[in-house]
Amino acid sequence: MKVERLSSLTRSIDLDYPTNRAIVIISLLFLFGISGFQLFLGMDISAAFYSGLRAGTSVFFAWAFARELDPDNELSAFFAAFLGCTGFLFFPAPFLLALFLELLLIRIVNRSTGMPSKTSDSLAVLLLSGWISLQANWTFGLFTSLAFYLDSFLPVPNRHNRIFGGAAFIVSVLAFLKAAGQENTFLDIETTFLDLQSGLLMLIAALLFIPIILSSQKIKSGGDMTGIPLNPLRVQAAQLTALLSAGLLTALRGWAGAESLMPLWGAILGISLYGYLRMLLKRLHKSSQSD
Numbered sequence: 001m002k003v004e005r006l007s008s009l010t011r012s013i014d015l016d017y018p019t020n021r022a023i024v025i026i027s028l029l030f031l032f033g034i035s036g037f038q039l040f041l042g043m044d045i046s047a048a049f050y051s052g053l054r055a056g057t058s059v060f061f062a063w064a065f066a067r068e069l070d071p072d073n074e075l076s077a078f079f080a081a082f083l084g085c086t087g088f089l090f091f092p093a094p095f096l097l098a099l100f101l102e103l104l105l106i107r108i109v110n111r112s113t114g115m116p117s118k119t120s121d122s123l124a125v126l127l128l129s130g131w132i133s134l135q136a137n138w139t140f141g142l143f144t145s146l147a148f149y150l151d152s153f154l155p156v157p158n159r160h161n162r163i164f165g166g167a168a169f170i171v172s173v174l175a176f177l178k179a180a181g182q183e184n185t186f187l188d189i190e191t192t193f194l195d196l197q198s199g200l201l202m203l204i205a206a207l208l209f210i211p212i213i214l215s216s217q218k219i220k221s222g223g224d225m226t227g228i229p230l231n232p233l234r235v236q237a238a239q240l241t242a243l244l245s246a247g248l249l250t251a252l253r254g255w256a257g258a259e260s261l262m263p264l265w266g267a268i269l270g271i272s273l274y275g276y277l278r279m280l281l282k283r284l285h286k287s288s289q290s291d
Contacts, residue, residue, distance in 0.1 A: 008115035009107045009125075011224055019074050023063045023081060030085055031056030054096065058263045059084040061099045065267035068106045069239050070212075071221035071230060073274060080263075080270030087262040095260035098140060101128050102245060102264055105147035108161070109154070110230060110238035114223015116158040122148065126164050126171075133175040139252065141172025143245045150237050198254045202247050205265065208272035213239045215275070243268060 013020050035052030039045065062084025066077035088094070104125050108117050117125070125144065133141035148165030151158045216239060219230045246264045249257035258265060 007121050008113050008118050008225070009104050009121050011107075011113060019077070023060060023077070026081060026085075027056040027060040027063075030059050030088075034088075051092070054092070054094065055088050057096055058088045058094050058099075061094075061096075061103065062087075062263035062266040062270065064103060065106070065242070065264050066271055068103065068110060068112055069235075069242055069267060070216075070271045070274075071110075071112065071235065072219060073271075073278070076271045076274035077267075078270075079274040080267040083266035083270045084263045087266050091255075091259040091262045093259055094262050095136065097128070098132055098136065098260055099263055101125070101132060101140060102143070102242070102261065104128075105143060105245075106238045106242060108147050108151050109241055110234045111223060112221075112230060114226030114228060114230075116156070117151065117161065119160060122161055122164045126168055129168055130171045133171055134178065137249065137253070137257075138172050138175035138179055139245075139249050141168050141175055142248070143241070145169040145172060146244070147241055150241065154234050154237055155231050198250050198258050201258060201265070202250055205268050205272070206243060206247065208276070209239070209243055209268050212272055212275045213243075 013024070015021050015024065031052040033052070034055040035048045038048035038051050043051070059081050063077045063081040066080035067074075070076045104121075107113065108122075108125070129140055129144035133139075133144075145165045145168035148161040148168060152160075152162040152165065213236050216236050217232050219232050219235050222229050242264060246258075246261045246268065249261060250265075251257070253260075
């Protein structure tokens with residue numbers, strides 16, 4: 001049975017396609033490079049391999065996020081992958097399960113596969129989100145609720161996701177109450193909220209990325225299963241969801257929150273930098289032709 005028949009959120013990677021093959025090679029090189037470096041430093045083999053696996057996966061996630069958020073520009077994903085590599089060197093503890101959840105949420109909103117999420121998909125996402133919310137941070141339930149509600153109101157709405165959105169919101173509230181009952185929870189929020197450096201990251205990323213969101217009004221790329229061009233409003237909603245998700249967690253937890261979703265930040269910044277570089281090159285080309 002084909003994977004697509006089991007889930008409408010999975011996307012295959014065709015290794016015959018040069019860019020897909022390139023990112024797999026880059027991810028593997030980073031994986032083995034970090035693993036080898038950790039072994040050289042004296043770390044045991046299992047811990048070294050896990051560190052390398054986290055590194056390679058982080059780079060791949062940065063690339064995958066960019067492909068979802070900027071589907072018409074393949075090269076922007078490699079800008080994101082480069083920033084994913086760089087980010088991992090300074091922030092080597094991304095939350096891989098949370099990154100996987102974020103990727104699924106973006107696909108629910110933008111429908112990059114061309115199909116709405118199945119009931120089984122939504123249930124699996126809700127369960128994953130619930131576990132992460134209760135074990136790690138309540139905001140992930142909030143992100144999940146937002147994605148489900150957006151999917152249920154955007155063009156060609158998937159109305160059954162309103163039920164899952166409500167359930168995710170309830171789980172988020174329960175997770176928040178659980179966290180609020182723990183000692184110093186609100187003190188931690190207050191102190192990290194004023195973290196100047198993480199706040200600067202959020203401000204720069206937002207200022208760079210919001211114009212990219214506003215300019216995503218025409219999408220040529222089609223859904224994997226249908227070939228029909230993606231709906232621009234859904235792509236913009238997915239871009240905004242990604243920015244809000246990364247921004248809220250960073251606001252509440254400072255650099256710890258930013259680090260947990262660093263590949264997503266890498267994608268946001270990579271897409272932005274590529275977009276502005278592309279616009280600059282176009283202007284230079286036009287000015288050279290006019291001369």
